[in-house]
Amino acid sequence: LAKTTQPISMDSYEGQEVNITCSHNNIATNDYITWYQQFPSQGPRFIIQGYKTKVTNEVASLFIPADRKSSTLSLPRVSLSDTAVYYCLVGLTGGGNKLTFGTGTQLKVEL
Amino acid sequence: DAMVIQNPRYQVTQFGKPVTLSCSQTLNHNVMYWYQQKSSQAPKLLFHYYDKDFNNEADTPDNFQSRRPNTSFCFLDIRSPGLGDAAMYLCATSIGTLNTEAFFGQGTRLTVV
Numbered sequence: 001l002a003k004t005t006q007p008i009s010m011d012s013y014e015g016q017e018v019n020i021t022c023s024h025n026n027i028a029t030n031d032y033i034t035w036y037q038q039f040p041s042q043g044p045r046f047i048i049q050g051y052k053t054k055v056t057n058e059v060a061s062l063f064i065p066a067d068r069k070s071s072t073l074s075l076p077r078v079s080l081s082d083t084a085v086y087y088c089l090v091g092l093t094g095g096g097n098k099l100t101f102g103t104g105t106q107l108k109v110e111l
Numbered sequence: 112d113a114m115v116i117q118n119p120r121y122q123v124t125q126f127g128k129p130v131t132l133s134c135s136q137t138l139n140h141n142v143m144y145w146y147q148q149k150s151s152q153a154p155k156l157l158f159h160y161y162d163k164d165f166n167n168e169a170d171t172p173d174n175f176q177s178r179r180p181n182t183s184f185c186f187l188d189i190r191s192p193g194l195g196d197a198a199m200y201l202c203a204t205s206i207g208t209l210n211t212e213a214f215f216g217q218g219t220r221l222t223v224v
Contacts, residue, residue, distance in 0.1 A: 034212070043115075043201050043215025044154065087153065098166075099144060099203065099213055101153040 004088045004102035011108050018075045020105050022088030025069045033064060033071045036087045038104070044087060048073070075107075083109045114138050117202050117216035124192050124223055132187040132219045134202030140214070141207030143185040145177060148199045148218070160185065161207055189221075197223045 005023040012018045024033070032051050036044040048055055050062040050071070061074040075082055085104040116135045124130040134143065142161050146154035158167045160179045174196070176188040189196055199220050205213040 041199070041218070041220070043203065043218050044213075045215065046212035049212065098156060098159065098168075099205070100156055101146075104153050 004090055006086075006088055006102060006105045008103065009106040009108065011110065012078055013110055014079055015077050018078050018082070018107060018109075020073045020075075020086055020088075020107070021070055022073070022090075022102075023070045024088070024090045027068050027090050031068075031090050033062065033068075034089045035060070035062065035073045036089065036101075038085045038087065044101075047086075078107075078109045080109050080111070083107060113217075115202060115204055115214050115216035117200075117219050119219060120217060121220045122222070124189075124221065126194065126223055127191045130189050130192055130221070132189075132200050132202075132221070134185045134187070134216055135183050136204045136214075137183070138204055138206075138214060139182060140204035141182075142205045142213075143179060144201075144203040144205075144213065145185070145187050146201040146203065147196075148201055149197075154201055157187070192221070192223045194223050197221055 032049055034049040035047045037047050038044040048057055048060050048062045050064050052064050052068060055062045063072040085106050087101050087104040114137050118133050142159060144159040145157045147157055148154040156168055157171045157175055158177050174190050178186045187200060199218045201215055201218045203213045203215045
């Protein structure tokens, strides 16, 4: 599976837009890019998934450039409750294949 | 309603005493995963099932075993827990096709004394 690289931590303030970038230089043709959010003492929660260009849902946007070697998770107007660890995963989801987590980014949102 | 249920939420076991953690799902998903997560670390995949097909990670210790008697249930057996096995254990499921998300349980926090 493609290895991912993310910043270890990021700090932000309430109301700001937060962009977390993930590098995945050896992404394969069939790989999707998926982001999960994890709060302390809880299981990870799916946020968004994409293959190319831009994907948007009620929670976040995912930007993927044409070469797909990186992706950016965008959280609009963060609040204190967005403080969590965000994981970028690259690879075939489901299909009996591995779902492997990278190191993740600890986002801390302050007032 | 919870779709992936892990029991118990907290488990205390003695050093060397076998312990079993359980996971059940109401989603009828084909794939079930077990992860170990230690403090301030990412979840580490131990093994997963696609239906009845078992896939063990190469670096998963032999001390960890798993059973999946039917679609809904999956168990993690730790034959001789050591202090280093204290962690959060997460169960997850997915349909098993491309472009699908995984659903995680709340986890079981294992303490070894």
